[in-house]
Amino acid sequence: MIKAIFFDLSGVLFEGNHPIEHAAKTINRLEHGGLILRFITNTSRKTRQQILSELHAMDFQIQEDQLFTAPEAAKSWCIQRNLSPYCLVHSNIKSEFEEIETPPFNAVVIGDAEHDMSYENLDKAFEVLSTGAPLIAIGNNRYFKDEDRLHLDTGPFVKALEFASEQQAIVTGKPSTAFFEQVIASTGCKRHEILMIGDDVISDIEGARKAGLKACLVKTGKYQPGDELKISPPADVASDVTAAINHMLPAI
Structure with a gap:
């Protein structure tokens, strides 16, 4: 049973300065459903506060202690x-x-x-x-x-x-197992109870798998056709973050 979900940011929740359709509503739904949410990013052009401010401006009500950054x-x-x-x-x-x-x-x-x-x-x-x-x-x-x-x-x-x-x-960022372990430790969950959703098949999906997590690749952001076949076994794939949740957690 999935108890926690890790999300990449750029390409998963938003592209450029625009939120991906239904992404904010999906995050709010998961929050109200009692799931533990974490947001992990390799973004190194922005400070933590800049990232949070931009997320809030796009209606993602993410708390500071939910955000983990590679810098x-x-x-x-x-x-x-x-x-x-x-x-x-x-x-x-x-x-x-x-x-x-x-x-x-x-x-x-x-x-x-x-x-x-x-x-x-x-x-x-x-x-x-x-x-x-x-x-x-x-x-x-x-x-x-x-x-x-x-x-x-x-x-x-x-x-x-x-x-x-x-x-x-x-x-020190994704796909480092040590980085994933830092985020895992913040949840109190076991590895098999955690799902990672990302648009980078190596940093997000393969990195999460090596850390013992479940993972789903989305076809937004940097995704290119065939990316799911670059790792073995091929990645689970969904059209976007909302579809990924519906596919991996159908009861939510």
């Missing part, structure tokens, strides 16, 4: 290990890392830096990594969808730095 997981990972990282992150979240981004740097944190993902900044990150410092990736997604087209996400740049520094990045 916060990366910051916590560094603090726990007393690291001072060079942070190649978006200007919107740069202030979130100010307290730990103090030279000399002994790590690199990389996220979706958008316009700041320049050769100069990537080369600075490589300079730090060349000393043997670890590479911490907020996420490892290949691409994301914003409005009407796909855009490069953090993953391709993570791969470039991995190749140059001859090391494997430590991913």
Whole structure:
């Protein structure tokens, strides 16, 4: 029996600045049905408060303690290990890392830096990594969808730095099992009692499965035809988040 549901945000609840049809009503219905809801995102262009404000503006009445973000997981990972990282992150979240981004740097944190993902900044990150410092990736997604087209996400740049520094990045967001376990612990539920709904077959669906959760892929957001076949066994798939709930939890 499903007692908790984890939702990805962009591409599942909304696309760009527009909520996906019926998504807000579905979330409210689940809240009133007594299910435990968590919202987990690799988004690294916005602070927690920016994310919450935008969700509230779209009528998603999500509480702060229900939201888990990959940038916060990366910051916590560094603090726990007393690291001072060079942070190649978006200007919107740069202030979130100010307290730990103090030279000399002994790590690199990389996220979706958008316009700041320049050769100069990537080369600075490589300079730090060349000393043997670890590479911490907020996420490892290949691409994301914003409005009407796909855009490069953090993953391709993570791969470039991995190749140059001859090391494997430590991913602190999805599909990291440790990230999922942090969210699982907040629910008090057993793994088989939790469902993950996402639009990324690797980060959301395969990541959730590896953490022991049930999962359903939606055909909104970044979904591309055939994505469900990229993992084995193929992912359960639904047209959107409302259809996913009706398919996976027919009694709700």
